[in-house]
Amino acid sequence: MATSTINTGSLLAIDIGTASTRALLFDVVSGHYRFLASGTAPSTVVAPFFNVGEGVRRAIDNLAKATGRRLIGSDENLIMPGLADNSGVDALVATMSAGKPLKVVAVGLLEDITLASARHLAATTYAQVVDVIKLNDRRQTSDRINTIMQIRPDLVIVAGGTDDGASQSVLDLIEAIGLASYLSPETQSPHILFAGNQEIQTEVRSVLEGVGKLHIAPNIRPTLNLETISPAQRELTAIYKRVRNAQIGGIGDLLSWSGDNLTPTAVAFSRVIRFLSKKYDPDKGVLGVDVGSQSTTVAAAFDGKETLRVYPYLGVGTGSVRTLQKSKLDGIIRWLPFDTSNDAVQDYIYNKEIHPHSLPVTRKELAIEQALARQALLLAVRRSLPDFPAGSARPAPDLLPWVEPIIATGSVFSKAPSPGQALLMLLDGIQPTGVTTIVVDQNNLSSALGAAARINPLLTVQVIESSTFLNLGTIIAPVGYARFGTPILRVRMTNRAGVETTRKVRYGMIEVLPVKMGEKVKLHLRPLHQFDVGMGGPGKAGEVTAVGGAAGIVIDARGRPLRLSQDPKRRKHLTRKWYHALEAKG
Amino acid sequence: MLAPVKHISPLTLIQRERVLPIPGRVVARQGQAVSPTDVIAEYVLAPKYFILDIAEGLNVAPDKADKLLQCHKGDNVSKGDVVAGPAGLFQRVVRAPFSGQVKLAGDGKMLIEAFVSPVELRAGLDGTVTRIIPDWGVIIETRGALLQGVWGNGKMTYGLMQLLLESPDDELRAGQIDISVRGTIGVGGYCRDPQVLQNAAKAPVKGLILGSMSADLLPIAAKLPFPVMILDGFGQMPMNSAAYKLLNTTTKDRNVSLHAQAYQASKGERPEIVITLPVPEHIEVLLEADEFAAGQKVYLVNKSYSAQTGIIKRILSKPFKFPSGIIALAAEVSLENDELVKVPLACLESFGEKTSQETY
Known part of the structure; x- marks a missing residue:
């Protein structure tokens, strides 16, 4: 979606929490943007709905009641952009914290350096590191595969190797990831985020592309003393959206309404x-x-x-x-x-x-x-x-x-x-x-x-x-x-x-x-x-x-x-x- | 406003989806009558893999090892089968360490997936399979009484129930668990004594249904080899009257299916008791989702209300301030003793019975 610094339109924000879904309306009042009102409804991520849509719809309905503004059209869709009669809104953004934390396996060379950075990256969203694979891990490759197959992680974060640093050790570590991805059915194959030594991107692609859902991000530990999480965090947010879209009903509609602007609430x-x-x-x-x-x-x-x-x-x-x-x-x-x-x-x-x-x-x-x-x-x-x-x-x-x-x-x-x-x-x-x-x-x-x-x-x-x-x-x-x-x-x-x-x-x-x-x-x-x-x-x-x-x-x-x-x-x-x-x- | 639902009903049509956590094999057939312990589907939870280093085993270079493979991708092997070789002066061979299937072979290595026993999914209740969900499971339908709880230790059983309480606020004592309850599903009120659980394991009982329990006992209850289900919550509180009446009358001396599955709101799974009863063909299904409304039968969840039940008289038009100072949307509820209390809507659960009243 295009970014504009001058945008005089109204905005509807949807926030889907574990307990509640909220619809928040912002618009221009006397030449300045103001928060106007909110509507709340219980979240419907879980049973019996398993779809965020019902909660979103009810929150919007409650907002419409509170403001007297028509937000849903006769076709049951959100009126967007807004109309001259003050109905509808011009833009929609969404945030989400509901859903079980993503299960993450963190891979890195050294516990205190690259693995710590992988953990830090995971900690920037709703995720839980459930296992780690590191250089001094004594498990054999087959044991690592078995662990991954048992855990069924949503995401594997691979850090390791500063730029121009270790390469073969990192490739050795990801062997188990590649094999586990190959062995997993398509629907259960984890996303793999490689954010390690940029010099071995080609080798990483040759091992993981085609067998897993590979994402490449800039190195989160380009040097021993420098951690740069932000670029990888953007990729992580994109993965979060894809995982949630696959797990929870109604996310696709929300992505469509918001022009893909669904952000983890914490981010x-x-x-x-x-x-x-x-x-x-x-x-x-x-x-x-x-x-x-x-x-x-x-x-x-x-x-x-x-x-x-x-x-x-x-x-x-x-x-x-x-x-x-x-x-x-x-x-x-x-x-x-x-x-x-x-x-x-x-x-x-x-x-x-x-x-x-x-x-x-x-x-x-x-x-x-x-x-x-x-x-x-x-x-x-x-x-x-x-x-x-x-x-x-x-x-x-x-x-x-x-x-x-x-x-x-x-x-x-x-x-x-x-x-x-x-x-x-x-x-x-x-x-x-x-x-x-x-x-x-x-x-x-x-x-x-x-x-x-x-x-x-x-x-x-x-x-x-x-x-x-x-x-x-x-x-x-x-x-x-x-x-x-x-x-x-x-x-x-x-x-x-x-x-x-x-x-x-x-x-x-x-x-x-x-x-x-x-x-x-x-x-x-x-x-x-x-x-x-x-x-x-x-x-x-x-x-x-x-x-x-x-x-x-x-x-x-x-x-x-x-x-x-x-x-x-x-x-x-x-x-x-x-x-x-x-x-x-x- | 949406109301969470807890089912406590003496007579209803019960439909339960029993599905695997991951795709597997459905073994039940459409129209099949099942009992609670019948296997309806199975799956391999976590296959075991093993990498054989063929090159090392044959003491040859990886590219040469690949030419000496006896098995290839997709082949089934039995334990002890030669998978590569012979090679060298001593006719070295590599044998399969277990029975399985070759998933990959090359670069001097072989990846074998071992055959492992599948995990079985059982029906959990008496009924008829009305629909097959290919690769995932089935929908089972039955008619009878349904009673949902709040905690279960993940086990299930089927058997005769025996009441061990005379009033809803009775505490279950260790002395009540003796040889007379052996092989039955015991129903007690509040439990705070670990000896009760230990005696139940010694008897042994087939299962245990408790009104409430001290949270301190959870680690013990979780490990018991038989199903344990808690109806109302943690800490001393009387068993909710609807459940007490149901257990005391409708289901006395009947076989019950006790499915003490863990309470997972995210999946819509609650521990529950199902008692199949001969009831008319046409009977209403309880609602799975409801809206708060006047005239609705409700269950009060907050411990301050001691798991009471009542009828919503009216939904208050304005948020109400409670003694805690919290201001919240609330309803006026008529309790069974005719007392009128104001309760936050957030502390109410609907019984899921259809009501003709206007919703809120």
């Missing part, structure tokens, strides 16, 4: 984060997190360089039991502000996986679901930290780099009963450092905007600038450790009228500065005891302009990384205290 989300990183402070990165029913996505970008990690089966619905298994029960229970039995929490999470669409009815149930979200987020962010660019400034290697803003999406945040609850989940799970802003994508627009950027970048820019995200507040999170109750930060706040207030913040507390939504204030921050607020080093003071959000301006003085008390009684007491500090405002 589209990452595109928005990359865009924002170019817009904001180049010294800091931008972080995006998306906690879904089945998976959690972490997207970070530092001056246009992105890191995208998708964690399938780390979610709060269909992924809830796996989240529990990866965390152990204590990892969930530690976030709860009340006494409960281990069995009750475990049983709730298992029931949630059976009924992923169900909603928490009581406060205790809500607290368990929010604890699950915190833990999914914490695990995802922690696992992503080593993959952020080496040059990204951060207070310590095991802490989050300085980022601003942080964008959070997912219904666990957007449907939280109060902004304070959403914010506390994000503070606990992400543990931001220094001064930042946390916003919630309350209408879950990010991925749609990322997908739209390909055909209408102006729309993406203008909608992002139209306050569509809910600013939860400016966050000040001093880094360091002290005894509980020790003063660690002096804050002097000056409002627009010039009125000054000062506050001494003690370690272990969350304090809220009562600043109204959108109100700008000047903050003079003086960290004590060598705490670091990102003003140039530990103990350094500085001044920032901060904007009040839905939860005001929040000082999270609990230290980094956050250490919860080992004493359950004290931990619950503090958890309640933090909750009330934010809930009172939020």
Whole structure:
């Protein structure tokens, strides 16, 4: 589809999630693109429909009801382009996260180098590496074939050999891939993405072309010290579309309507984060997190360089039991502000996986679901930290780099009963450092905007600038450790009228500065005891302009990384205290 | 709004698609009467391959080895058959290490696919094969009672059922599992004691149907050699009244097909019990997809509602705020004790019975 920077048409974005399918309408209002409305329906990827079409149709119908705009014509097709009577839309883009993660076999020479890059590539979409083949793999070729035939992967990613580097070793590794592809029936033959030594492309083609669905991408590890994922990621997205089209009914129609513009939700989300990183402070990165029913996505970008990690089966619905298994029960229970039995929490999470669409009815149930979200987020962010660019400034290697803003999406945040609850989940799970802003994508627009950027970048820019995200507040999170109750930060706040207030913040507390939504204030921050607020080093003071959000301006003085008390009684007491500090405002 | 469906019906037409995960061979015939344990199709899950290094075996160069091949692509070989040679002074030969088929031969190597026993797919219920799906499986039809659950350990059986509960909220105790339940499918309420499962394995029972179970016991239940099915969920809750009534009346002392397959929403597969009954020729099929509507019989899934059932009185016109603070589309449901409760639509499942009421 042609890319245009000036496109005044309306746009319909379809997002197919594990639980819900959403139709989002964007159009020009008073000369600027705006988000108009959304329609939601349960996703119909699974039984009894096995076709995304029914969910898409219902979501569009609900959108049409909400807007009064006719979107489906008498021929039962989407009206596109839009008509003079304001019916229909001019373009459609689609994003998708539903469906089982792609089963991937990663092939590379060395575990820490090319194989790591192959894993990183797989982690940029909804995929799970189920086996690896590497140089020091002791299995014989026939055993490798048997493994592949048993796993029946959707995709084999072959990395290996820097450019001008190893060649025969790579060709030896792919022998089993070629034979397994040859032996597989056409419908079960995996896609093979070769993203290794470009010098042996011809040999790779001669081995794999004709026996498998071969795709060639630029080397993801052209030199030992350089990883370049993006070009291969585009090819991976194309493969994702083909696999989903073969697996799920109705995708073909969606591809046809959208002019092949179907993007994995995480990739589209990452595109928005990359865009924002170019817009904001180049010294800091931008972080995006998306906690879904089945998976959690972490997207970070530092001056246009992105890191995208998708964690399938780390979610709060269909992924809830796996989240529990990866965390152990204590990892969930530690976030709860009340006494409960281990069995009750475990049983709730298992029931949630059976009924992923169900909603928490009581406060205790809500607290368990929010604890699950915190833990999914914490695990995802922690696992992503080593993959952020080496040059990204951060207070310590095991802490989050300085980022601003942080964008959070997912219904666990957007449907939280109060902004304070959403914010506390994000503070606990992400543990931001220094001064930042946390916003919630309350209408879950990010991925749609990322997908739209390909055909209408102006729309993406203008909608992002139209306050569509809910600013939860400016966050000040001093880094360091002290005894509980020790003063660690002096804050002097000056409002627009010039009125000054000062506050001494003690370690272990969350304090809220009562600043109204959108109100700008000047903050003079003086960290004590060598705490670091990102003003140039530990103990350094500085001044920032901060904007009040839905939860005001929040000082999270609990230290980094956050250490919860080992004493359950004290931990619950503090958890309640933090909750009330934010809930009172939020 | 679309409603998920859970079937609990004393009398219905049941059609089940039984298909292989990958293409294979269908052995059942159209019109064939099948019992739950009858094999209806089979497939080779993962063929075993072996690469023979012919050149090394004959101690010759690969191109020479190719000229000494006795078998070629497509040939079947038996274990011990000479596949290449003889060569050299000592008349070296290479023999097939197992029975199979030659898939490739050349460059001094031979790839053989071993013959392996196929995996069998069983009918899972009493009924008649009404349609063959070539290479994939069959559709089986029967009439009777149908009861779906939420968890199964992947096994199936057929046998006489024995009730081990007197009321829906009874807990199944280890002492109840003795020699008297041997060879039957035991039906209990809530289970939290691992000894219950151990006694069931010792008896042994033919199967176990539980109203609910502590999630702690899942690792044990998953490994039991007989089918275990959970009807309502994890943690203590009474067995849903519709299931209790059905098991206590319609199906008492009857043979049942217990298909404790894993619950896979993505495939539309739920663990289920089917009791074939002599019923009239014309009987309605339950809906597989439904829409929420007033007058509809529903099942409440959230544990707070303890697996109760009720009738939707009305769908609320505006989203409702629940004690958790969550605001959601909701329905007013009349429970069996006539209590009216507001429930998020997301916490309801339809029984899939046809209703003439207006949908929402």
